[in-house]
Amino acid sequence: MSFNNNLDQLYRSVIMDHYKKPRNKGSLDGDSVTIDMNNPTCGDRIHLTLKINDGLVEDAKFDGEGCSISMSSASMMTEVIKGKKLDEALELAEIFSNMMLGEDYTDKYDLGDVEALQGVSKFPARIKCATLAWKAMEKGVNEQR
Amino acid sequence: MNEIRKQFPVLNQEVNGHPLVYLDSAATSQKPVQVLEAVRNYYELDNSNVHRGVHTLGNRATDSYEGAREKIRKFINAKSTKEIIYTRGTTTSINTVAGAYGRMNVNEGDEIVISHMEHHSNLIPWQQLAKEKGAVLKYFELEQDGTITLETVRNTITDKTKIVAITMASNVLGTINPIKEITKIAHEAGAVIVVDAAQAAPHMPIDVQDLDCDFLAFSGHKMCGPTGTGVLYGKQAHLESMEPIEFGGEMIDFVDLHDSTWKELPWKFEGGTPNIAGAIGLGAAIDFLTEIGLEKIAEHEHNLVEYALNEMDKIEGVSIYGPRDPQKRCGLITFNIDGVHPHDLATVLDMNGIAVRAGHHCAQPLMKWLQCTATARASFYIYNTKEDVDRLVEGLRIAKEYFNDVF
Numbered sequence: 001m002s003f004n005n006n007l008d009q010l011y012r013s014v015i016m017d018h019y020k021k022p023r024n025k026g027s028l029d030g031d032s033v034t035i036d037m038n039n040p041t042c043g044d045r046i047h048l049t050l051k052i053n054d055g056l057v058e059d060a061k062f063d064g065e066g067c068s069i070s071m072s073s074a075s076m077m078t079e080v081i082k083g084k085k086l087d088e089a090l091e092l093a094e095i096f097s098n099m100m101l102g103e104d105y106t107d108k109y110d111l112g113d114v115e116a117l118q119g120v121s122k123f124p125a126r127i128k129c130a131t132l133a134w135k136a137m138e139k140g141v142n143e144q145r
Numbered sequence: 146m147n148e149i150r151k152q153f154p155v156l157n158q159e160v161n162g163h164p165l166v167y168l169d170s171a172a173t174s175q176k177p178v179q180v181l182e183a184v185r186n187y188y189e190l191d192n193s194n195v196h197r198g199v200h201t202l203g204n205r206a207t208d209s210y211e212g213a214r215e216k217i218r219k220f221i222n223a224k225s226t227k228e229i230i231y232t233r234g235t236t237t238s239i240n241t242v243a244g245a246y247g248r249m250n251v252n253e254g255d256e257i258v259i260s261h262m263e264h265h266s267n268l269i270p271w272q273q274l275a276k277e278k279g280a281v282l283k284y285f286e287l288e289q290d291g292t293i294t295l296e297t298v299r300n301t302i303t304d305k306t307k308i309v310a311i312t313m314a315s316n317v318l319g320t321i322n323p324i325k326e327i328t329k330i331a332h333e334a335g336a337v338i339v340v341d342a343a344q345a346a347p348h349m350p351i352d353v354q355d356l357d358c359d360f361l362a363f364s365g366h367k368m369c370g371p372t373g374t375g376v377l378y379g380k381q382a383h384l385e386s387m388e389p390i391e392f393g394g395e396m397i398d399f400v401d402l403h404d405s406t407w408k409e410l411p412w413k414f415e416g417g418t419p420n421i422a423g424a425i426g427l428g429a430a431i432d433f434l435t436e437i438g439l440e441k442i443a444e445h446e447h448n449l450v451e452y453a454l455n456e457m458d459k460i461e462g463v464s465i466y467g468p469r470d471p472q473k474r475c476g477l478i479t480f481n482i483d484g485v486h487p488h489d490l491a492t493v494l495d496m497n498g499i500a501v502r503a504g505h506h507c508a509q510p511l512m513k514w515l516q517c518t519a520t521a522r523a524s525f526y527i528y529n530t531k532e533d534v535d536r537l538v539e540g541l542r543i544a545k546e547y548f549n550d551v552f
Contacts (some may be wrong), residue, residue, distance in 0.1 A: 007492075011547075043518040066488075066518070067489050123492065125492075
């Protein structure tokens with residue numbers, strides 16, 4: 001059925017895997033940077049904590065509520081930014097933003113599972129779901145620079 | 146019903162390869178050809194500003210614009226067209242009451258009472274007014290089934306209550322509130338009542354004299370009219386006592402260097418060139434609805450809701466919010482499916498040609514009360530059919546299977 005093919009572009013199994021088994025779920029204690037962000041049009045909510053030391057994202061955890069796209073995106077984002085320099089993390093956010101706009105992006109980083117979110121660009125109403133966690137990360141990193 | 150459906154051109158299309166099933170009329174309704182033609186005729190034949198030109202087109206525009214006001218008066222059985230104020234929509238109508246009547250009559254320590262089921266547009270204006278004045282904002286508590294009892298109303302309203310603001314029909318729970326009885330209790334306590342009729346005016350008969358409400362607000366775009374149109378009804382004595390909140394052309398009588406006087410009602414609240422085409426379109430929408438009959442519309446929606454509730458109940462894992470008795474609710478159903486987030490559900494349905502709303506429906510405090518962050522909502526109108534409900538139910542089964550079994 002063509003309808004399921006279209007849906008499969010959006011909901012690839014790797015996305016559903018992150019949704020059902022989120023990585024880095026929870027909250028970091030101690031001297032972590034905390035960012036709370038929500039998407040007022042739909043109610044999605046993220047609570048992101050980042051451990052930043054010497055210009056490096058040492059650890060990242062998230063908590064929140066939202067659809068499969070927003071939560072899987074958060075899970076993937078925390079995986080890919082761990083161990084990255086702050087500038088690299090910001091660059092990744094920009095790459096992700098370009099990906100959502102359906103534009104070309106550099107292949108200088110291994111994006112891992114994040115690539116699976118490419119299909120979201122064909123669903124304009126869902127782009128905001130996917131970018132929520134990345135916006136939160138950008139905000140947190142910018143505060144520390 | 147098929148004859149009615151044919152009059153809505155937008156419904157005759159395929160979306161993502163499927164015939165469109167539009168179940169988002171509580172957000173905005175579709176428009177029949179009669180309304181589209183009225184707007185087009187105005188722009189093609191009569192376009193001109195109102196209340197100022199001496200020329201023929203100006204007169205025609207004014208006649209149609211004021212003629213639509215009379216249609217609105219009749220539609221809600223107001224005493225006079227002086228009580229019918231054109232606005233941009235329910236939000237502007239309620240803000241006008243809060244800003245003009247509320248600012249003048251609410252003082253420190255006074256109470257404003259609203260309910261947990263209010264749309265943000267009937268919540269934030271009162272919340273901000275209460276903050277500004279040091280007044281107390283109180284809420285009618287809801288029963289488990291999303292209704293408000295008259296006992297709660299009696300226990301919440303006190304002699305300190307100056308304003309009661311409540312929806313006639315909830316945009317989330319579908320609950321229809323007993324406005325006439327609540328009005329009586331509010332009046333006995335010396336308070337005025339402001340009724341949000343955004344979800345009621347399109348779907349059921351309204352008689353403001355019978356309700357005896359002080360103010361009533363609704364939007365044109367949810368009742369087959371153009372967007373950017375709305376109505377504020379107010380009892381003449383209240384409106385006379387209120388100062389305008391928008392100043393400019395159209396609403397003035399005499400203007401001096403250091404003072405001005407206002408036009409009489411209703412124009413003193415209509416500063417600037419109004420949405421003339423919109424008002425004329427709204428008049429045509431009212432003709433359209435009146436010809437079908439509001440009782441008949443309400444009955445049609447009750448039947449659809451009853452049918453949909455029964456069919457949805459058959460799907461395991463579906464939770465439905467609001468009263469179970471179809472007679473106690475308007476034509477919408479808010480729900481969730483276990484294991485499928487409402488956004489994901491709405492995307493699956495959209496890929497199947499079915500338009501529903503997903504999110505918090507501009508009622509965040511109510512979502513907290515329901516203990517969820519988002520829900521899905523299917524809302525019905527005169528053009529929807531049992532076949533639409535069948536398509537929805539089929540879509541729900543597909544979504545459930547897709548999310549729970551495929552992965």
